Amino acid sequence: MQIFAKQNRFRRGEDMDKIAIFCSASDHIAPVYVEKARELGAWMGQNRKWLVYGGSDTGLMEEVARAAKEQGAMIMGVVPDKLEERGRVSNLLDVTFHTVNLSDRKDIMLQEADVMVALPGGVGTLDEVFHVMAGATIGYHSKQVIFYNVEGFWNGLLDFLSGLEAANFAHRPLNNFYQVANTFEELTALLK
Numbered sequence: 001m002q003i004f005a006k007q008n009r010f011r012r013g014e015d016m017d018k019i020a021i022f023c024s025a026s027d028h029i030a031p032v033y034v035e036k037a038r039e040l041g042a043w044m045g046q047n048r049k050w051l052v053y054g055g056s057d058t059g060l061m062e063e064v065a066r067a068a069k070e071q072g073a074m075i076m077g078v079v080p081d082k083l084e085e086r087g088r089v090s091n092l093l094d095v096t097f098h099t100v101n102l103s104d105r106k107d108i109m110l111q112e113a114d115v116m117v118a119l120p121g122g123v124g125t126l127d128e129v130f131h132v133m134a135g136a137t138i139g140y141h142s143k144q145v146i147f148y149n150v151e152g153f154w155n156g157l158l159d160f161l162s163g164l165e166a167a168n169f170a171h172r173p174l175n176n177f178y179q180v181a182n183t184f185e186e187l188t189a190l191l192k
């Protein structure tokens with residue numbers, strides 16, 4: 001599979017037209033997270049971005065996709081077979097990639113997107129974040145994750161990453177591989 005054809009497209013300061021969003025598939029989280037996901041989706045549509053995401057019709061994933069689509073974004077869903085079997089594929093997708101497992105799904109999202117934004121999420125979101133960061137640390141690509149730190153959601157993880165560095169478990173400064181946006185304005189400034 002030729003999955004790293006566009007691996008080095010993103011450099012700081014370049015336009016980021018395709019934005020991957022990693023976020024919760026849960027329908028039972030606090031409304032503030034839904035509001036912030038929708039705000040980001042709407043901005044993506046208004047700024048003619050592509051949304052690249054997991055293509056499920058649940059949780060923040062569906063919220064960000066619906067808001068993006070309503071405002072004119074194009075939507076690329078990368079859908080693993082298990083989600084299709086369960087009938088959990090969003091009907092908002094303009095382009096669909098079908099994958100046989102989660103590993104391929106992560107590779108394709110990384111290949112297709114210029115940058116990744118991590119909204120609040122669970123282990124699926126963490127898996128996607130660390131897939132990107134681990135690949136960057138050993139030089140497979142130079143794309144970054146932006147943690148959208150809604151209501152300080154990522155503070156615990158960011159502290160943990162700092163602790164790893166302090167104890168010399170990181171081979172190079174980990175903040176080479178991610179950025180943090182504490183507000184919507186900080187996030188859009190990074191994405192422009």
Ligand SMILES: Nc1ncnc2c1ncn2[C@@H]1O[C@H](COP(=O)(O)O)[C@@H](O)[C@H]1O
Pocket residue numbers: 021022023024025026053054055056061083120121122123124125126128
């Ligand atoms: N079962 C799943 N349904 C939808 N999306 C999933 C699933 N497992 C992993 N993903 C990806 O990870 C996040 C959502 O998982 P959370 O555990 O809710 O954070 C999302 O970005 C999907 O691409």
